[in-house]
Amino acid sequence: MSITYKQRELSILSNLLPNTSIEKLNTYAKDFSEKTSNIKYQKRGVMPFEMFTIYVFCKELNITTLLESGTARGYSIELLASAMPEIKMITVENFARKYNYEVPTKDRLSHLSNIEFITGNGVVVLKELAQKLTEENVGVFIDGPKDGEAISLATELKGYTNVKFVSCHDLHEGLEYCPYNDLEFRKGYEYLNDVVYNLSVSEAGGMAETFDGETIKNKWPDGYGIILSI
Secondary structure, eight states: OOOOOOHHHHHHHHHHSTTOOHHHHHHHHHHHHHHHTTOOOOTTOOOHHHHHHHHHHHHHTTOSEEEEEOOTTOHHHHHHHHHOTTSEEEEEEOGGGSTTOHHHHHHHTTTOTTEEEEESOHHHHHHHHHHHOTTSOEEEEEOSSOHHHHHHHHHHHTTSTTEEEEEEEOOTTHHHHSOOOOHHHHHHHHHIIIIITTSBHHHHSSOHHHHTTOBHHHHOTTTOSEEEEO
8 A cells, every 4th residue: 555645635634734834744644654555454444544634633733642432343543553653542342243353353453562452332431531541632533433423422522621633434414413513623524525535546545446446525425534623
């Protein structure tokens, strides 16, 4: 997998983080690509570009602990933990409902010492962790629950002063039916809707064989991708 980002995508990302220069983003992109280039794509996993965006937020906001809800096959946490070995990663999944994911996922990622696995309900566990990690700069990635429930959880987590950003994956129509008026949250969503959804699969990184050249927007017109909130 080799990832390259056009200046247009990087310039829009820099608008979300105004103090981050294009030069710095190019350095980040090179580092992220080098550290994740040997990672095999997992079926139904996130796009590497999505995780690159979270990587930039972690770097720029000095995140010390990243919380993930929705481990599944572990592709997203593998990308992030490989790219940022200095950051503690805690990933939560109710593996009982995920068929046979738990053992192969944990075995495959056993070489990454900065990942902690927790079995449980992400809605409950993420709030418990946010309450405990008061001395940390916390970032959050929600990949379950989905839709409006994810936005409700994100809204609550944003209330903790130690939580520096929240991101959600697979919202679909969640923004429409869940009350949420945070303009920064929506700005991040619009960025991903306009930029990431319209990337060709080859630009998204490592997915050309899986989706045969379709754009991400054509493949998931109802809102596949992440939103971000500072």
